[in-house]
Amino acid sequence: MNDALTSPRLDTQAAVDAHLDALVRLDPRLAPVRARAGIVRPRITEAGFAGIARVICGQQLSVASANAIWSRFAQLPGAHDPRAYLTLSEAEVRATGFSGGKYRTVRVIAEAVVAGALDFSHLETLPAEAAVDYLTAHKGIGPWTAQVYLMFCAGHPDVFPAGDLALLKAVHWGLELEVRPTIKQMEAIAAGWAPHRSAAALLFWRYFAAIRDKEGIAL
Template sequence: MSPVRPSPRLDSAGAVAGHIEALVGIDRRLAPVRDFAGDVQPRITEPGFVGIAHVICGQQLSVASARAIWSRFELLPGALDPVTYLSLSEEAVRATGFSGGKFRTVRVIAEAMVAGELDFAHLETLPAEEAVRYLVAHKGIGPWTAEVYLVFCAGHPDVFPAGDLALLKAVQHGLGLDARPSIKDMIGIAAAWTPHRSAAALLFWRYFAVMRDREGLLL
């Protein structure tokens, strides 16, 4: 009997486990990382306009700060729909804690969606690198934002946000590297984990959290 192929979308615990099993088969260095990290759960959130706005909200902020700002933003009437978002003033959005830059980036996304130039359903059909290019074509969206959206909102199976500081720290520690990898180096390391790079990201984020909570490291 042939082995069961992992689900292409990381939207269930079973799918994540299948991808991690395949990942460890590719790179045996990840076996102790998996054993230490323990259970890795999917982290799927709402896709589309709400999802990308949520990711933009969290750019360069602590989890606690991002959560507090989002809790105010989502209560702002009209904030969660691209059409009605365009009617909101910058003052109203910034009062929730968004910066001017984030207000404008979300507005660019809303305008593109209303104009039919950004289709999140189409985005989910694209290969990883093509999907990233599709998103970063819109002003204000960088690679980290695009990649995090693809992992957490689209459940894309093969994306690794190489610019994420927690991932860089976790990979250095988990693989026993002498120095924290650069973004370029991290892209090269993660390339070997194709087509399971998103599972690798989820694994190392979990590894980072366990190390931080148990031993106070990696902070």
């Protein structure tokens, strides 16, 4: 078997290409999608507390807005460290552009890390479903946040954020479905792409960008 397929992380071009090759063999409908998408590159960012804080920062925002807010937030002293984050006031964090809800969610995460209830090293050893459950046990972290963290921070090779609107639109168009799939329907479709679901998500985000001339996610 290709070594890139057995790697626990989807964090190199070789790994992405190998998973996409296997994905298209598994579902030939994706061949024209891949051709239209062009090169699909790995998208890995910082893991741990800072990584999940950045995912939360980008929720429901355009790429430009999320990047601008993150740039301001990252300049706060200790913003990347959970203990230091707990010393920041809500006013300081919200002045960077964080909403009150996002401030509180990141605080819950910081408290969990400091208390030992959230261990990002342990998280990376878990299967995808268990890892999502581990993260969503913390207030404010929903499935999308957990799945996006696993993809882009942990490099997990078999995650598909079925609730992402750009993915729902891209799959609707790319598979020429009569209607846009619901989240449940999307989960069922993506189940057929295991164990290459992260590559499928990267492919459809790239396809969405190619069709709409913009990125589908703020990372």
